[in-house]
Amino acid sequence: MAVIALVSGKSSGVTCSALALALASPRPSLLVEADPAGGTVRAGYLAGEGSAAFGMHRLAAADRQSTLAREFAQHFVSLDRDHTGNRMLLPGLTDPSQAPSLARTWDQIATLLGVMDQSGYDVIIDAGRIIAESETRLSTTAYPTPMLRRADAVLLVVRTTQASITSAAPAVRILREELSHNGTGADALGLLLIEEGSFSSSNVQQELQTPVIGMLAWDPDTADVFTHGNYKRTPKALLRSARTALEGPINELVTRRRVQLRLAGVPAVAGRAS
Ligand SMILES: Nc1ncnc2c1ncn2[C@@H]1O[C@H](COP(=O)(O)OP(=O)(O)OP(=O)(O)O)[C@@H](O)[C@H]1O
Ligand SMILES: [Mg+2]
Structure with a gap:
């Protein structure tokens, strides 16, 4: 039971990886298509x-009418x-122009995903390519940033190729800043590697100065099914x-x-006088 958000710097396999995790989970799972560019799973995999x-x-309309929950x-x-x-x-947007209407709803949705998690689900969020508003902050109007801030893990999907590693570097910097200042800590950030190229896990980890939290096979046949x-x-x-x-x-x-995080939330225990 966890809330895991998948993101990319530049399209690298987020949707296929999110689908793989949701289908592979040993627990009930909920795949949430939160990519502001729109969802593809219903038209594609389904x-x-x-x-x-x-x-x-x-x-967004349900939120405005107070019927979201x-x-x-x-x-x-x-x-x-x-x-x-x-x-x-939870199928994604059918048109990217709908994304701004959700700006004030992402936070409510993140709360409801917490309820799904507490109810025993693995919640896997496809948050697509990140959208930044500065060198250190993600957009809060165009991107589901509240979901990343609250996730147990934010996994940047990177292929083991030089091109993918290069485009991941700015995303690492922005995500680290965002999660450490506005989220639950930069240690939520990890790399989910897709083994397409010749770079080893330790190469990528060293280049991006971020821990590798999983390796996914390069598997064009399954990716085609997905x-x-x-x-x-x-x-x-x-x-x-x-x-x-x-x-x-x-x-x-x-x-x-x-x-x-739970231990950090325990009020300080006063030392006993001897
Ligand atoms: N593990 C994999 N092995 C082989 N091919 C893959 C794998 N994962 C994804 N692909 C292929 O890479 C392409 C992009 O994958 P996908 O749609 O998952 O990326 P994305 O990051 O979600 O892209 P976008 O930002 O456009 O939504 C697809 O053609 C898909 O079949
Ligand atoms: Mg995608």
Whole structure:
């Protein structure tokens, strides 16, 4: 049970990685498409299944009418082909022009995601490419920044190629500043690597001065299923590696941070007089 946000500096595989984590989770999971550029899972992986009447684009209106909490779960659609209800999707915006209308709602949605987490769900947020308003701050009008501030882990998706590492560097700097000043601490930030190129995990960790919190396989066949809903192929390596990352280093990071934050919240114990 955790809230994990995935982001990129430049498109690198956030949506496929978020889908892999949501499908690989050993617990019930909720994939939240919060990318302000719009959601693609319903049209892609779900091959158009489910009504477009539900999703993130309806939540700003619900918030204005004070019905957000009541309506929230009605906007989930099943990610399971057998509709068991264990893996859910909150579909993303259908048009990027809808994003500014959510500026005041992201925070409320982040609170509701905390409730899902407390109810036993792994919440995986696809927050797409970051949008900054300065060298040290993320945009609070154009980007779901409140979700990142409250997440247990913010994972920057980077491919093990020079191009991807280079475009990740400014994102690392901004995310670190944002999380340390306005979030729960810069230690929420980690790297989720996609093993496309020849750079090792320790190379990338050293170049970006940020810990690697998981490695996902380079698996074009599964990525194709996730992107286009080609159900004839069976997802393999990517899902296996997502499960390993989730049950190992991601889980460890989340547990460690939760313990630290809870301990930090305990009022100081006065020393006993001898
Ligand atoms: N693990 C992977 N192995 C092979 N190909 C991948 C993998 N992950 C993603 N891809 C491919 O990379 C491309 C981009 O992936 P994806 O849509 O997940 O990126 P994104 O960061 O969400 O992009 P955007 O910012 O445009 O939303 C797709 O063609 C996808 O099939
Ligand atoms: Mg995407």
